[in-house]
Amino acid sequence: MKNIENLIQKAVELQSNGLTSRQIADELNVSRDTVTWLLTRAKKDVSTPAPKDISVNWTNIGKNAYRLRNISKVLCDMVLETLEQTDDDVDLIVGIGLSGVPLASLMAEELGTDLAVFHVHYDPADDRNLKGDFSGNFSDVRGKKCVIVDDVITSGSTMMAVIQRLREEDCKPVTIAVLVDKKGAEVISDVPVRALVRIVRVD
Known part of the structure; x- marks a missing residue:
């Protein structure tokens, strides 16, 4: 409790x-x-039943650069495995801000690729209306093949928005790499998901 x-x-x-x-x-x-x-x-309203959800706290990884680097290497290994299976390659890592960026930075260094950052924006009137764009301070995404990196997939809506924006820029997402997949998705918008941990509810 x-x-x-x-x-x-x-x-x-x-x-x-x-x-x-x-x-x-x-x-x-x-x-x-x-x-x-x-x-x-x-507000002490205990009448509302709790939703079926799982909270993910990865602070023990995020607060330590050594751990973060090593987890990033594991994600890179999973990405390389996928690329070998699909006979594909990548020249860009796209980190979803804020939490995906440290992982993406380390993965781009490890894989020798460019780095792009996607900033998520929400409509203040309706925070279910997700939008976003790529930071001009990092690599251009146009015409590249990429890996999308984030910390956690919950509903998949952020990932779907990023994939849509990448495709609008003629950038091909080859795979998605995340620490935790709470959605239990093998694929999102036709892009394979590689998760360090996949959580599946059995109730």
Whole structure:
């Protein structure tokens, strides 16, 4: 129960800092329904049943550069395995901001590719309306083959938006590499998903 109380406290803190429910969900690696439930529980409304979700906290990896580098190498190994199976190659790693960028940076170095960063934007009036664009401070994505990197896939909506934007720029996503896949997806928008950990509910 202590972990739930910590999540409630963090959700309330993030909301008081002006984050939308979508941004809170991204920060806590939970669904938007879970954020709504956490914020409702903070108001002592215990009548709402808890959503079926799993919170992912990978702070023990993210706070340590040595661990982050080694996890990135494992993800690279999984990407290389996929490229060997598909007889394909890549010349770009695309990190989804914010949490996917450190992993993507290390993977681009390890694989000897360019690096691009995708910034996610939400409509303040409707945070379910996800948009985004590529940072001009990193590599251009046009005409390249890429690996998309993020920390956690929850619903897959962010990943679908990134894939759509890449295709609009004539960039071919070859595979997706993530630490944790909560959706249990083998493929998203015809792009294979390689996850270090895949969570599947059996209830």
